[in-house]
Amino acid sequence: MKICVLGGGNGAFAAAAHLGLEGYQINIYSPFKEELDSIIKEGGITLKGCLGEHFVKGIKVCKQLALAVKNADIVMLIVPAIFHPQYARLLAPLLEEGQILFLNPGHSGGALEVKQILKEQGLAAKITLIETNTLTYITRKTGYNEATIFKVNNSVLFSALPACETPAVSQKITELYPELIVADSVLETSLANFNAVMHIPLVILNAAVIERTQGDFYFYFEGTTPAVGKVIEALDKERMAIMKGLGLSPNSFLEYFYQIGMTTKDAYESGSYYRVTKESPPNAKIKGPDSLKHRFLEEDIRCGLVPMAALGDLYKVDTPLMDVLITLSNLINEKNYWEEGLNLRKLGLANMSPQQVLRYVKNGKVN
Numbered sequence: 074m075k076i077c078v079l080g081g082g083n084g085a086f087a088a089a090a091h092l093g094l095e096g097y098q099i100n101i102y103s104p105f106k107e108e109l110d111s112i113i114k115e116g117g118i119t120l121k122g123c124l125g126e127h128f129v130k131g132i133k134v135c136k137q138l139a140l141a142v143k144n145a146d147i148v149m150l151i152v153p154a155i156f157h158p159q160y161a162r163l164l165a166p167l168l169e170e171g172q173i174l175f176l177n178p179g180h181s182g183g184a185l186e187v188k189q190i191l192k193e194q195g196l197a198a199k200i201t202l203i204e205t206n207t208l209t210y211i212t213r214k215t216g217y218n219e220a221t222i223f224k225v226n227n228s229v230l231f232s233a234l235p236a237c238e239t240p241a242v243s244q245k246i247t248e249l250y251p252e253l254i255v256a257d258s259v260l261e262t263s264l265a266n267f268n269a270v271m272h273i274p275l276v277i278l279n280a281a282v283i284e285r286t287q288g289d290f291y292f293y294f295e296g297t298t299p300a301v302g303k304v305i306e307a308l309d310k311e312r313m314a315i316m317k318g319l320g321l322s323p324n325s326f327l328e329y330f331y332q333i334g335m336t337t338k339d340a341y342e343s344g345s346y347y348r349v350t351k352e353s354p355p356n357a358k359i360k361g362p363d364s365l366k367h368r369f370l371e372e373d374i375r376c377g378l379v380p381m382a383a384l385g386d387l388y389k390v391d392t393p394l395m396d397v398l399i400t401l402s403n404l405i406n407e408k409n410y411w412e413e414g415l416n417l418r419k420l421g422l423a424n425m426s427p428q429q430v431l432r433y434v435k436n437g438k439v440n
Contacts, residue, residue: 074097074098074146074147074245074248075097075098075100075144075145075146075147076092076097076098076099076100076145076146076147076149076249077100077101077102077141077142077145077147077148077149078092078099078100078101078102078149078151079101079102079103079138079141079148079149079150079151079152079160080101080103080150080151080152081101081103081105081108081109082108082151082152082153082214083210083212083213083214083220084151084177084208084209084210084212085101085103085151085152086118086212086214086220087120087210087212087220087222088149088151088177088209088210089101089112089118089129089132090118090119090120090127090129090132090220090222091120091124091210091222091225092249093117093118093129093130093131093132094120094124094127094129095249097249098131098133099131099132099133100133100135100140100141100142100145101132101133101134101135101141102134102135102136102137102138102140102141102142104138106136109134111217111218112132112134112218113134114218115218116130117129117130117131117132118132118218118219118220119216119218119219119220120219120220120221120222121215121219121220121221121222122212122220122221122222122223123222123223123224123225124222124225138163138164138167139167142164142167142168142169142172143167143169144169145172146172146173146245147172147173147175147245147246147249148164148168148172148173148174148175149175149177150174150175150176150177151177151208153368153372154179154180154183154372154375154376155368155371155372155375155376157176157183157186157187157376158186158187158190160187161186161187161190161191161194162190162194164191165190165191165194165195165196166194166197168191168196168198168200169198169200170198170199170200171198171199171200172198172200172201173200173201173202173203173242173245173246174187174200174201174202174203175203175204175205175246176202176203176204176205177204177205177208177209178204178205178206178207178208178209178262179204179205179206179259179262179263180263180266180268180269180372180373180376180377181263181264181266181269181376181377181378181379181380181381181415182259182263182376182380182415182419182420183204183263183376184202184203184204184232184234184259184262184263185234185259185263185415185420185421185422185434186415186419186420186421187202188202188234188421189419189420189421192421201233201238201241201242202233202234203231203232203233203234203239203242203246204231204232204234204259204262205229205230205231205253205262206229206230206231206256206261206262206263206265206266206267207226207229207265207266207267207268208226209225209226209229209250209253210222210223210224210225210226211223211224211226211335211355211356213359223355224333224334224335224355225250226333226334227252227332227333227334228252228254228329228332228333229250229252229253229254229333230253230254230255230256230261230262230265231246231253231254231255231256231262232255232256232257232258232259232261232262233259234258234259234434234437235258235433235434235435235436235437236256236257236258236259236434236435236436237435237436237437238437239255243255257321258431258434258435259434260319260321260384260430260431260434261316261321263380263381263384264312264315264316264319264321264323264381264384265323265324265329266373266377266381267326267329267330268369268373268377269373269374269376269377269378269381270305270308270309270312270326270377271305271326271350272369272370272373272377273308273369273370273373273374273377273378273398273402274301274304274305274308274398275292275293275296275297275301275305275350275369276362276365276367276369276370277370277398277401277402277405278296278298278300278301278304279292279296279301279361280365280405282296282361283361283362283363283364283365283367284364284365286361287363287364288360288361288362288363288364288367289360289361290360290361291357291358291359291360291361292356292359292360292361292362293350293351293353293356293357293359294351294353294356294357294358296361297347297350297351298347299347301347301350302345302346302347302348302350302351303346303347304394305326305346305347305350306326306346307394308394308395308398309325309326309327309346311381311385311390311391311392311393311394311395312381313325314385314390314391314392315381315384315385315388315390315392318385318388318389318390319384319388319427319431320431326346326349327341327344327346327349328341330349330350330353331349334355335353335355335356336348336349336350336352336353336354337352337354339352340352365405365406366406370402370405370406371406374398374399374402374410374414375410375413375414375415376414376415378395378398378399378414379399379410379411379414379415379416380414380415380416380420381395382395382396382399383415383416383417383420387417387422387427387430388427399411399414425439
């Protein structure tokens with residue numbers, strides 16, 4: 074199977090190295106050429122971490138997006154969600170019949186936004202669009218041309234848009250990541266965006282520390298206090314209320330974080346959001362954001378809380394804490410995230426009733 078990896082950051086390096094190690098043919102492309110120069114110079118990627126230490130050769134760096142995408146079975150987009158629209162516009166004339174466009178991850182509303190843009194751009198090919206709710210790796214670039222995978226995430230949710238197309242691609246996707254779980258639809262993957270639930274309270278309530286140290290502290294271990302844990306818990310309850318309003322069965326942040334192996338059994342059994350977040354071995358040494366314009370705020374507000382709150386409004390579920398956090402983020406970064414983020418218009422849902430939205434994500438038809 075031939076896989077095109079789009080991106081040059083932590084996740085893209087991890088996916089290229091991991092899947093290349095597994096024997097798949099890998100093309101990789103980034104518009105920021107310097108991100109991939111080290112692969113060209115060294116002839117591969119050094120992979121470290123939970124999969125052992127390897128030097129993975131045979132990764133083809135493509136200088137043109139069209140060459141990277143050509144004849145690929147899966148086009149895997151692993152970039153910050155704010156770049157999804159740009160890539161969707163560029164990919165529309167390049168995608169080929171039968172290809173799978175895999176947003177890894179889609180965050181909240183990623184597949185809905187990309188599908189709307191592809192439609193506007195006149196996509197001709199019949200493709201399958203899928204997304205996960207979170208990245209399939211806990212990973213960081215840890216040196217020149219070096220990716221360290223701390224964990225390949227299990228219990229990650231995925232769905233096609235529409236969900237009726239998921240069975241047709243499940244075999245190929247689970248061949249890459251055997252422990253992925255089929256979601257009800259992209260509404261479930263979108264509302265299982267636990268990064269937004271965790272990151273936004275951590276960033277806003279550690280704003281002074283971030284500005285003073287430029288992120289030189291252990292974000293999860295040192296940044297999580299009992300008060301922060303209370304806000305994460307309250308935000309998670311709003312997220313679960315939206316899911317219930319859509320007729321979905323939500324898992325709590327506590328349950329999910331434990332299921333994917335991100336926290337200890339003792340922390341999980343305590344029922345404490347504070348302990349579950351703080352006592353996370355894979356996250357223990359991850360440093361904080363270097364500014365308040367970091368993706369942990371910018372991306373997780375635009376492509377996390379904004380679409381969640383928008384769905385809450387549509388389904389008549391109150392989200393006062395989400396609204397406050399979005400408003401605070403507007404003040405901090407002097408933005409209007411309600412307009413810049415993934416509102417119902419950008420998701421292609423603005424003129425749909427709640428019932429029509431459910432039909433659209435399940436069957437691809439509004440009526």
